[in-house]
Amino acid sequence: MKKYLAIMTGIIILTLTACTTAQDPASPVMETVSVEALLASLSLEEKVGQMLQPERSAISLREIRNYNIGSILNAGGSHPDDDPLSTFNDWHAMTREMQEAALSSSSKIPLLYGIDAVHGNNNVYGATIFPHNINLGMIQDLEVIEAVARATALEMTALNMHLNFSPSVAIAHNIRWGRTYESMGQTSEIVSSRMQAYLRGAQGIIVPTVKHYVGDGATDQGIDQGNASISEEALRAVHLIPYIDAIAMNVPVIMVSYHSIEGVKMHGNQYYLNDVLKEELGFEGILLSDYNAINQLEGDFKAQLITAINAGVDMLMQPFNWKEAIELIIIAVNDGDISMDRIDDAVRRILTVKVNHGLFENSVHPLNESIMYSEAHHQIAFEAASQSMVLLKDELNKPLDELGTLFLTGPGSDHVGLMAGGWTTEWQGNESPRIGVGRSIKEVLEENHTLASRWQDADTVIVVFAERSYSEWFGDTPNPSLLEGLAHPDNRAALNIARFAKAQGKNVIGLLISGRPLILGDALDHFDQFVAMFLPGSEGGEAVISLLNHDIPFTGKLSFYWPMTTSGLDYNAIQNQHLFPIGYGLSSNPQD
Ligand code: BGC
Numbered sequence: 001m002k003k004y005l006a007i008m009t010g011i012i013i014l015t016l017t018a019c020t021t022a023q024d025p026a027s028p029v030m031e032t033v034s035v036e037a038l039l040a041s042l043s044l045e046e047k048v049g050q051m052l053q054p055e056r057s058a059i060s061l062r063e064i065r066n067y068n069i070g071s072i073l074n075a076g077g078s079h080p081d082d083d084p085l086s087t088f089n090d091w092h093a094m095t096r097e098m099q100e101a102a103l104s105s106s107s108k109i110p111l112l113y114g115i116d117a118v119h120g121n122n123n124v125y126g127a128t129i130f131p132h133n134i135n136l137g138m139i140q141d142l143e144v145i146e147a148v149a150r151a152t153a154l155e156m157t158a159l160n161m162h163l164n165f166s167p168s169v170a171i172a173h174n175i176r177w178g179r180t181y182e183s184m185g186q187t188s189e190i191v192s193s194r195m196q197a198y199l200r201g202a203q204g205i206i207v208p209t210v211k212h213y214v215g216d217g218a219t220d221q222g223i224d225q226g227n228a229s230i231s232e233e234a235l236r237a238v239h240l241i242p243y244i245d246a247i248a249m250n251v252p253v254i255m256v257s258y259h260s261i262e263g264v265k266m267h268g269n270q271y272y273l274n275d276v277l278k279e280e281l282g283f284e285g286i287l288l289s290d291y292n293a294i295n296q297l298e299g300d301f302k303a304q305l306i307t308a309i310n311a312g313v314d315m316l317m318q319p320f321n322w323k324e325a326i327e328l329i330i331i332a333v334n335d336g337d338i339s340m341d342r343i344d345d346a347v348r349r350i351l352t353v354k355v356n357h358g359l360f361e362n363s364v365h366p367l368n369e370s371i372m373y374s375e376a377h378h379q380i381a382f383e384a385a386s387q388s389m390v391l392l393k394d395e396l397n398k399p400l401d402e403l404g405t406l407f408l409t410g411p412g413s414d415h416v417g418l419m420a421g422g423w424t425t426e427w428q429g430n431e432s433p434r435i436g437v438g439r440s441i442k443e444v445l446e447e448n449h450t451l452a453s454r455w456q457d458a459d460t461v462i463v464v465f466a467e468r469s470y471s472e473w474f475g476d477t478p479n480p481s482l483l484e485g486l487a488h489p490d491n492r493a494a495l496n497i498a499r500f501a502k503a504q505g506k507n508v509i510g511l512l513i514s515g516r517p518l519i520l521g522d523a524l525d526h527f528d529q530f531v532a533m534f535l536p537g538s539e540g541g542e543a544v545i546s547l548l549n550h551d552i553p554f555t556g557k558l559s560f561y562w563p564m565t566t567s568g569l570d571y572n573a574i575q576n577q578h579l580f581p582i583g584y585g586l587s588s589n590p591q592d
Helices: 002-018 035-041 044-050 061-066 088-103 133-138 142-157 188-202 232-239 241-248 270-280 301-311 322-334 340-357 375-388 416-420 441-448 491-503 540-548 571-576
Strands: 071-074 112-115 207-213 253-256 286-288 390-394 406-409 460-466 507-513 529-534
Touching: 035 340, 044 322, 044 340, 061 088, 088 112, 133 188, 133 375, 133 529, 142 188, 142 375, 188 207, 188 241, 207 241, 207 270, 232 241, 270 286, 270 301, 286 340, 301 322, 301 340, 322 340, 375 540, 406 441, 406 491, 416 540, 441 460, 441 540, 460 491, 491 507, 507 540, 529 540
Parallel strands: 071 112, 207 253, 253 286, 406 460, 460 507, 507 529
Antiparallel strands: 390 529
């Protein structure tokens, strides 16, 4: 344990000194650029350009310059020249050119390059892939989360990216939801404490976003972008809490959710956006819409824009129809449908975030390839992965070395892509076994063990189950279980091997790679030891083997209730009937 603390302190000092743009978000606005003077100098066209966030592939350098674009979206799975294997140099060159285009516009205002670096700078092939948020929820040492956020931010700035659409502060109350793994847990205490750690690590290096406002994890049956039948009282008591805590930390950006509350889409909900978030809670940052989300509002595009902007949206993530949006907003202002005050308020917020972040002084950084998947970041990813795995059952309490000949099987046993999950290189995840970083469980295990080629010849059988990779609504399922829903089709054969091996008196260890706790039926009966790995990222293989070796102790605790049946998945039901409660997690070697 002490050795670990020394390593972590070293890492934190190292990453702090490596940080180049540090601005304390709580410190007064930098005086080098006056927001008010700048705002007063802008034409309506220049102001509206600041409010748009087109997708990188849908805008040219000339258009960035001519339209005074305020921000660029790098969508999940969008890469320079549409090449998923783009080099760090390709990324850096692309973002630099875009920034230079913005700086040569009539307003000369630098742009915010936004990306979903939700578990490391995960769109970039070769970046460190940290565990997903669900894993961060299981970690007890919050300094590790801070280190993850800091390292992610450094792998962004190395490539001139400043705006992260992370952390999600969703409180996933139904694991049928495909975005469960983007949620850090099922209580506001767990989510807020981890979000605070995340913001401590990220702020000052990049501009973080908390999302998706508010109650995205509360939809009925966990349907992505669905409707939440929830009272205001319940929403305030649980789902609003992380936002209150984020505003207390001066969070610069909040992203609005796609879903509806009692039938009203959040993007048009003036009460929650303007009255609650901005006026009551005092949020002074940028309220960002989600990808094409305003197109889900009623009316034609112009009406949708008017509704969203008047409800409080400041920046519009309209990846493709951004040009039309600019034209329509200008018409709406000229017609009096959107007031100039509302435009000024939105642009003031955008400029203030840019000034506070030091973007006017520091918008292009030298390419720092050595920080990408550096030894220090690899070590942080390892710590985070190992501290986030939860030991659910242990009747062995022996390290691997004492378990004789090993046999390894199952869809997750030789697969880094499945350990990384959604939002890895591609939006839906990278389903290849090798993703350029990290090692599979098999690769790590083979370093010190000669594996049996048939389970019949082994003393101990290790079975690695997996869920397929997915993101957003692709991950919704009515039946989130070990063998159904998004479960890997090979789980069934793997479970059969476990059953036979157990019946023959062998030691059987189960490892589960999944974006949520899965209904296990009676599967645990066939295992002597069972570990929930969730989505541990590139270093998951090294981490789980170190834990099974007893080189380090299990410390992860569940931040979700572990379900028993499909009938008991909604939050009210699961609190009363579950396999394991929140907070559960065994320790393999208590002497540590
Ligand atoms: C997601 C957001 C994400 C955005 C940009 C949307 O579909 O809901 O979480 O930040 O895309 O990639």
